[in-house]
Amino acid sequence: MATLKDLRGDQPTWCPGCGHFSIMAGIQKAIIQLGYDPHEVAIISGIGCSGKVSEYVRTNGFHTIHGRSLPVAQGVKMGNPALKVIASGGDGDGYGIGVGHFVHASRRNIDMTYIVMDNNIYGLTKGQTSPRSDHGFVTTTTKDGNKEYPVDPIATSVANGATFVAQGFAGDIKQMTEIIRRAIEHSGFSHVNIYSPCVTFNKVNTYDFYKERLTPIAAPFDDRDKALATIREYDGLVTGVIYEEKRDDFQRKLNVDFDMQSCVSGTMDDDLFRKIEKQFQ
Amino acid sequence: MRDAIEWMVGGQQGEGVDSTGELFAKTLVRYGLSVSTYKQFMSRIKGGHTNYKIKATKDRNYYAGDGIDILLCLDKETYHVNEEALNEAAVVIQDGKELIVENCTTTFGIAYTKFTLPLKKIATEIGNPLAKNMISLGIAAGLLELPDDQFHSFIADIFQKKGAEVIDSNKRAFSKGVALTKEYLQAQIDPLSLPAASSQLFISGNEATGFGSLMAGVRFLSAYPITPASEIMEWLSKELPKVGGTVMQVEDEIAGICFAIGASYSGARAMTSTSGPGLSLKTEALGLAGMSEVPIVIVNSQRGGPSTGLPTKHEQSDLNQMIFGTHGEIPRIVLSPATIEDAFYLAAESFNLAEICQCPVIVALDLGLSMNKMTVPAFDTDRVVIDRGKLLTAEEAKAYNETHFKRYRFTGDGISPRPLPGMPHAVHTTSSNEHDENGYISEEPQNRTKMMRKRLEKTRGATIQEPLKLQESGTKNDLLLVGMGSTYGIIKEAVEELNKEGAITASHLHIQQLYPLPVAELQQIIQEREVVTVENNYQGQLLQLLKLHMPIHGQAKAVTQYDGNPFTVRAIVRQVKELISWQH
Ligand SMILES: Cc1ncc(C[n+]2csc(CCOP(=O)(O)OP(=O)(O)O)c2C)c(N)n1
Ligand code: SF4
Ligand SMILES: [Mg+2]
Numbered sequence: 001m002a003t004l005k006d007l008r009g010d011q012p013t014w015c016p017g018c019g020h021f022s023i024m025a026g027i028q029k030a031i032i033q034l035g036y037d038p039h040e041v042a043i044i045s046g047i048g049c050s051g052k053v054s055e056y057v058r059t060n061g062f063h064t065i066h067g068r069s070l071p072v073a074q075g076v077k078m079g080n081p082a083l084k085v086i087a088s089g090g091d092g093d094g095y096g097i098g099v100g101h102f103v104h105a106s107r108r109n110i111d112m113t114y115i116v117m118d119n120n121i122y123g124l125t126k127g128q129t130s131p132r133s134d135h136g137f138v139t140t141t142t143k144d145g146n147k148e149y150p151v152d153p154i155a156t157s158v159a160n161g162a163t164f165v166a167q168g169f170a171g172d173i174k175q176m177t178e179i180i181r182r183a184i185e186h187s188g189f190s191h192v193n194i195y196s197p198c199v200t201f202n203k204v205n206t207y208d209f210y211k212e213r214l215t216p217i218a219a220p221f222d223d224r225d226k227a228l229a230t231i232r233e234y235d236g237l238v239t240g241v242i243y244e245e246k247r248d249d250f251q252r253k254l255n256v257d258f259d260m261q262s263c264v265s266g267t268m269d270d271d272l273f274r275k276i277e278k279q280f281q
Numbered sequence: 282m283r284d285a286i287e288w289m290v291g292g293q294q295g296e297g298v299d300s301t302g303e304l305f306a307k308t309l310v311r312y313g314l315s316v317s318t319y320k321q322f323m324s325r326i327k328g329g330h331t332n333y334k335i336k337a338t339k340d341r342n343y344y345a346g347d348g349i350d351i352l353l354c355l356d357k358e359t360y361h362v363n364e365e366a367l368n369e370a371a372v373v374i375q376d377g378k379e380l381i382v383e384n385c386t387t388t389f390g391i392a393y394t395k396f397t398l399p400l401k402k403i404a405t406e407i408g409n410p411l412a413k414n415m416i417s418l419g420i421a422a423g424l425l426e427l428p429d430d431q432f433h434s435f436i437a438d439i440f441q442k443k444g445a446e447v448i449d450s451n452k453r454a455f456s457k458g459v460a461l462t463k464e465y466l467q468a469q470i471d472p473l474s475l476p477a478a479s480s481q482l483f484i485s486g487n488e489a490t491g492f493g494s495l496m497a498g499v500r501f502l503s504a505y506p507i508t509p510a511s512e513i514m515e516w517l518s519k520e521l522p523k524v525g526g527t528v529m530q531v532e533d534e535i536a537g538i539c540f541a542i543g544a545s546y547s548g549a550r551a552m553t554s555t556s557g558p559g560l561s562l563k564t565e566a567l568g569l570a571g572m573s574e575v576p577i578v579i580v581n582s583q584r585g586g587p588s589t590g591l592p593t594k595h596e597q598s599d600l601n602q603m604i605f606g607t608h609g610e611i612p613r614i615v616l617s618p619a620t621i622e623d624a625f626y627l628a629a630e631s632f633n634l635a636e637i638c639q640c641p642v643i644v645a646l647d648l649g650l651s652m653n654k655m656t657v658p659a660f661d662t663d664r665v666v667i668d669r670g671k672l673l674t675a676e677e678a679k680a681y682n683e684t685h686f687k688r689y690r691f692t693g694d695g696i697s698p699r700p701l702p703g704m705p706h707a708v709h710t711t712s713s714n715e716h717d718e719n720g721y722i723s724e725e726p727q728n729r730t731k732m733m734r735k736r737l738e739k740t741r742g743a744t745i746q747e748p749l750k751l752q753e754s755g756t757k758n759d760l761l762l763v764g765m766g767s768t769y770g771i772i773k774e775a776v777e778e779l780n781k782e783g784a785i786t787a788s789h790l791h792i793q794q795l796y797p798l799p800v801a802e803l804q805q806i807i808q809e810r811e812v813v814t815v816e817n818n819y820q821g822q823l824l825q826l827l828k829l830h831m832p833i834h835g836q837a838k839a840v841t842q843y844d845g846n847p848f849t850v851r852a853i854v855r856q857v858k859e860l861i862s863w864q865h
Contacts (some may be wrong), residue, residue: 064542079551080548222763259526
């Protein structure tokens with residue numbers, strides 16, 4: 001069984017106090033609790049401060065491009081259904097440039113977990129507004145305050161068919177670890193949004209800001225309308241597993257006896273060739 | 282006896298033009314003829330002129346031909362759109378109120394016979410109003426004196442599911458067509474001589490690409506529908522689940538390539554297929570594959586650009602994008618099959634090269650090659666042997682005995698042994714950021730320099746079995762016509778025509794490996810020769826590419842056509858002559 005030491009990869013370069021540290025710890029702890037070896041897990045990340053998590057947690061890691069962790073991660077799961085696949089990235093990565101993939105991953109329901117480190121800002125590019133920034137939020141690109149309204153991530157995944165939707169807070173590692181563990185255990189697409197204060201560029205959405213405002217949800221809903229109503233009621237400021245449903249995941253529904261990796265060096269399969277060739281004769 | 286026949290059916294889209302063309306083509310294939318086809322169509326589902334062109338010959342042909350011997354008009358436009366292509370003594374068949382045979386002349390002074398007949402009425406009398414087009418095929422078969430029995434057995438095969446009455450009425454319709462020919466068009470056209478039966482396939486470039494990929498072991502294709510590439514995903518959708526794989530139609534082309542990169546990273550042979558607009562969207566992820574050294578095959582079937590351009594028309598204008606597209610510098614390989622059989626072999630070879638060099642391979646098709654069927658000699662499964670390069674087994678990976686496997690280990694050839702995620706003792710990091718041997722981010726200048734060299738020098742020796750196809754005239758310092766993709770058959774005939782006329786002696790070179798370009802071999806071939814590239818784009822992208830690699834600025838020109846249609850032999854011959862007379 002893996003220990004925390006086994007799961008340590010490259011030396012993190014995040015600012016001291018960054019919420020992303022806690023999320024990394026939550027992922028590591030959940031993997032330990034579930035008893036997985038590092039080689040059984042693949043973390044596929046996008047680009048941002050958050051995206052570096054695939055290099056800092058020592059499992060198989062693929063640090064991809066901005067906004068594309070989800071399509072790469074879903075492909076990874078298709079290529080090897082036995083892998084435990086976690087996609088991760090920031091709010092800009094997932095709800096801005098990559099939001100199309102997020103909606104489709106939600107409805108597709110491939111068995112994997114998507115963890116978003118939501119700091120309501122673009123960290124790595126040094127403090128511009130994000131699709132999660134509040135209306136009125138002042139940044140280097142919204143000098144007079146943000147004129148747009150934020151994306152509602154958990155309502156989006158609930159509304160679009162995700163079968164597990166949860167929200168955590170970097171200020172509560174215990175609850176967050178529990179959520180991540182359950183998300184990984186869930187069979188199907190699990191979406192976990194985690195508030196992760198950016199101590200360097202976001203002076204509004206701080207640890208205290210969230211501590212004062214977050215309300216835990218006792219048990220997940222199995223009714224999408226009720227989950228949505230609750231998310232709305234608390235203006236998205238809830239924590240816990242909000243929605244959970246048992247449904248066959250995408251690969252099971254395909255009903256294919258997957259044989260993705262059997263291709264070996266050597267001659268072509270002549271029997272298969274003869275069978276198919278007939279179509280063209 | 283004649284050795285070749287050029288036949289065309291034209292009409293409004295949605296009127297069965299395609300099915301009639303396909304039916305006739307398949308029948309000609311049954312007689313053992315070599316058949317090339319070309320479909321003209323518009324970017325709409327109903328209405329608009331469409332046609333299906335066939336050339337059938339006793340010996341192997343590679344091009345659907347410039348002319349028309351038999352033209353079947355299902356609408357008024359067919360004649361006007363295709364009048365210029367009519368050969369001397371052609372027969373034009375059209376629907377009309379009464380049966381009339383007329384001797385006519387085209388506006389270009391070509392004599393032809395017009396056969397008007399009440400097709401619908403005759404078909405109704407036979408008992409199957411839908412068999413109208415079968416009567417016309419009977420007329421064509423009658424003109425060419427094709428043996429009836431084979432045609433009848435083919436009718437029985439295709440209408441098998443529809444029952445005995447449909448089969449019988451179609452046979453009656455066919456026989457009626459033959460009888461009408463005997464009565465009204467006696468000896469109008471020389472009968473077609475038939476070859477001895479041979480084992481050949483009748484297949485499109487898209488199907489051959491899917492087939493070749495499947496035989497190479499592909500198990501995963503993710504893509505977004507787009508003409509003229511959709512059939513690749515449609516064909517594989519049908520075949521892959523049978524072998525434990527799948528096709529995924531994903532949300533956009535970015536997802537198309539990213540899913541495939543993911544699946545390849547985790548061990549499957551994976552690909553995506555697209556056309557120009559999709560390739561534009563994929564270019565950032567193309568860089569991801571190049572940087573992270575994940576093998577991937579991208580099939581790009583070119584159509585008329587830019588932007589939405591001419592979505593259902595032929596063009597070869599993505600060359601620059603395929604070779605230079607994406608920011609920064611990555612290793613890549615760009616292949617371009619000249620014929621449909623080459624599409625099969627190159628598809629298979631592309632997966633080998635992608636895994637041997639651990640880089641993206643782009644297979645460049647074009648609409649002409651993708652969507653049209655042709656007879657080809659049966660494929661040889663021994664020709665391409667699957668080679669997964671430096672992919673490690675779990676045991677081999679374990680033998681390295683590393684806590685964190687060095688995915689980007691420096692080696693002599695720049696290619697690092699590749700374990701798969703999921704292998705015990707082979708946990709590793711793959712990255713789009715510049716990285717060290719561990720895959721961890723590194724901005725250290727010396728490491729950067731080494732890594733750049735490692736990646737960019739990987740493809741140096743990369744080569745396919747037949748990077749160049751050369752047909753020499755045998756005369757020293759003759760003119761060299763150079764092409765890529767589906768123009769193979771057309772240029773081949775144009776060169777034959779030029780050499781027959783005699784004023785210009787020419788050879789034909791077709792480049793199948795566009796990048797890295799086999800420069801040494803090319804230089805050997807070109808030497809002092811004058812070069813004319815023949816390409817379907819405005820800028821002469823192939824010419825530019827050759828000039829980039831070789832000092833041929835004073836001796837090279839391009840013949841181009843970018844109107845959405847493929848070249849005709851006539852057009853190439855004319856343009857080459859104009860170029861040469863202007864130069865001398
Ligand atoms: C296609 C592309 N556009 C822009 C960038 C620049 N970029 C890097 S990270 C980033 C935003 C990061 O914000 P977020 O995803 O919220 O992650 P955080 O740094 O806040 O964790 C941007 C815009 C890029 N790398 N790629
Ligand atoms: S900039 Fe913000 S998000 Fe990035 S590491 Fe620093 S605190 Fe974390
Ligand atoms: Mg952010």
